[in-house]
Amino acid sequence: MMDLQTATHTISEKLKVPQSDSEVIVEKAFVGGEISSPEGIEEWLTKRFLPNCVLIDENGYAKMCVDALKILGTVAATDYGSSRQRDMGQLWADMTRGYLGEYAFKLYMKNRYGIGADLGHEKGELAGYLPMDIHLIERVGEPTRPPKLHIGIKAAKWNGIWLDIPGDQFNHSDVHVMVKVGAGRDHLFAFFKSLSVFKDKVLKKGEDIGSLSPTESTELYNKLPSFAPIPAYICGFALKSKYHDKLSYNGKKGRLNYKISVWNGPISAGDLELVKKRENVAGKVEFAGIGEFSHESGYLFNTGSLLWKPEDWDSVFKAL
Numbered sequence: 001m002m003d004l005q006t007a008t009h010t011i012s013e014k015l016k017v018p019q020s021d022s023e024v025i026v027e028k029a030f031v032g033g034e035i036s037s038p039e040g041i042e043e044w045l046t047k048r049f050l051p052n053c054v055l056i057d058e059n060g061y062a063k064m065c066v067d068a069l070k071i072l073g074t075v076a077a078t079d080y081g082s083s084r085q086r087d088m089g090q091l092w093a094d095m096t097r098g099y100l101g102e103y104a105f106k107l108y109m110k111n112r113y114g115i116g117a118d119l120g121h122e123k124g125e126l127a128g129y130l131p132m133d134i135h136l137i138e139r140v141g142e143p144t145r146p147p148k149l150h151i152g153i154k155a156a157k158w159n160g161i162w163l164d165i166p167g168d169q170f171n172h173s174d175v176h177v178m179v180k181v182g183a184g185r186d187h188l189f190a191f192f193k194s195l196s197v198f199k200d201k202v203l204k205k206g207e208d209i210g211s212l213s214p215t216e217s218t219e220l221y222n223k224l225p226s227f228a229p230i231p232a233y234i235c236g237f238a239l240k241s242k243y244h245d246k247l248s249y250n251g252k253k254g255r256l257n258y259k260i261s262v263w264n265g266p267i268s269a270g271d272l273e274l275v276k277k278r279e280n281v282a283g284k285v286e287f288a289g290i291g292e293f294s295h296e297s298g299y300l301f302n303t304g305s306l307l308w309k310p311e312d313w314d315s316v317f318k319a320l
Contacts, residue, residue, distance in 0.1 A: 002042035014050060015231040017182055024158045025049075025180075025233075031288050032161030033262055033304020048308055054107040055229040056100060061191060064099035067121040068092055093188050101155025101179035102133045104232030113317045115139055137320060147320045149174040155181050156235075161289045162263075163238060163306060166298040170266075174240050175316055176299075178306060180233040186225045194227040236306025237316070244299070247271060247278075256283030263287070264305040269296040 002010075008022035015022075029035045035044045056064075072092055086094065099121065106117045120135030133153040138144045152173035154163055163178040170176065192198060199221055206212035212220070244265030251260040258281040272285045279285075286292060293300070 001039055002045065004038070004041065007041045007045050010045065011049075015053060015055070015182070016228060017231060021158055021182060021184075028159050028161050028289070029303070031261065032302050036304075049233060052108070052234040052308065054104050054111065054232050054234070056103060056107070056232060057229050058191070058194060058227055060103055060107070061096075061100065061187070061227070061230060064103050065092075065096045065188070065191060067119075068095035068099050070121070071095075089188070096188065097157075097181055097183050098155045100181045100183060100230060100232065102153045104179050104181060105134075105151075105153050105177055105234060107232075108234045109134075109137075109317070112313070115317065115320070116144075118144070149316065149320050151175045151177060151320075153177045153179060155179050158182055159289065161303050162287065162293075163235075163301040163303070164293060164298065165238075165300070166293075166295040168298075170240060170299040175237050176240070176301075177237045178235040178301075178303065180235050182231040182233075184225075187230065190225040190227040193221075193224045198224060235303050236308035237312075238299070238301050238306060247274060249275060251279075251288070253279055253281065254283075257281065258283075258285045259288050260285065261288040262302050262305060263300045264302070265299060267293075267296070267298060267300045271296075 004026060007026055008019060011017065011022040011025055012019050017025075026035075026041070029044060029049070034048065035041055069092060072088065072095065099119075102119050106119060109115045109117050116138035117134050118136035118138075119133060134147055134151045136144050137147045150173045152165075152169070152175070154165070154176065156162075156178060158180055160178075160180055163176060165176055203212060203217040203221055207214060207217050246266055246268075248262075248264040249260050250262035251258055258275065258279050260275070275281070276285045288302075
C-alpha cells in the first residue's frame with residue numbers, strides 16, 4: 001500500500017512541482033472526497049490523477065496569455081457575485097488561468113482521443129466559464145465541425161474542491177468539466193522573465209536611473225520565478241442530462257458547526273438553513289475549504305462526486 005509520503009514524492013517527480021504543491025494536491029483529494037481512506041491513495045494516484053494530467057509548455061502558455069490580453073478591456077473587473085475590484089494585472093492573470101484550463105482540456109482530447117479542438121478565442125468571447133468552450137472539433141479523416149455536445153470548462157487552482165456553477169449556467173452546457181491548473185500566483189512573472197522583460201527592460205531601466213546597481217539587479221533577477229511547464233489535472237465532469245437530487249449532501253457535525261464536504265446537485269437559497277435544521281446544528285453550516293459561496297443558487301459538486309473513469313469519458317467523446 002502506498003503511503004502519503006510516497007504519493008507526494010511521486011507527484012513532485014512526475015509533474016516537476018514543489019513538494020508543497022504535491023501535499024496540497026493530495027490533501028484536497030481527501031477533502032474533496034476523491035480519496036476516502038489512506039488505503040485508496042495508490043488507486044487514486046495511478047488510476048485517476050496521473051492518467052488525467054497534462055503539461056502545458058511555454059508556447060501553449062503564450063497563446064493563452066495573448067488570447068486573454070486580446071479581450072482584457074472588455075471584461076468586468078469585479079469577481080462574480082462580489083464587489084471586489086481586480087486591477088488589470090490581476091484580471092489578466094485570472095483570465096489566463098481560465099484559458100489554461102480550456103487549453104489543458106484541448107491537450108487531453110488530443111492526447112487521449114486524437115481529437116483536435118478549436119477553443120474559439122479569436123472570436124473575442126468572454127474568458128472564464130462559457131456554455132461552449134469547445135467550438136469546433138476535428139477527428140482524423142473527418143471534416144472540422146461543431147461538437148454535438150456543449151462542453152463548459154471551469155478552471156480551478158490546486159486547492160479547489162468544488163465545481164461551482166452559478167445561476168442558470170448549468171442548463172447551458174451538456175457537459176461541465178473541472179480542470180485544476182497548477183499555475184501558481186506568479187505565472188505571469190515567470191513568463192515575463194522567460195521573455196527577458198525584466199532583465200532587458202525593467203531591471204535595466206532601474207540601473208539606468210540609478211535605482212539599482214548591477215549586483216542588485218542580478219540578485220533581483222535571480223530571485224524571480226523561472227517558467228516551467230504548467231501541469232493541469234482534468235479532474236472530472238458533471239452531466240446536465242443526469243438527474244441530481246436536491247439536498248444531496250454529506251458532512252461532519254462538530255460541537256457547534258456543520259461542515260459540508262459533499263454536494264452533488266442543485267443548490268438554492270435557503271438550503272443551508274434546511275441542512276441546519278435537519279442536522280440540528282446550533283452554529284454555522286459551512287462548506288469545506290471555502291466556507292461559503294458568493295451566490296445562493298446554481299449547481300455544486302465536490303470533486304469526489306464528479307465522473308472521471310475511462311468509460312465515463314469514452315461516453316462523452318463518442319457522443320461529441
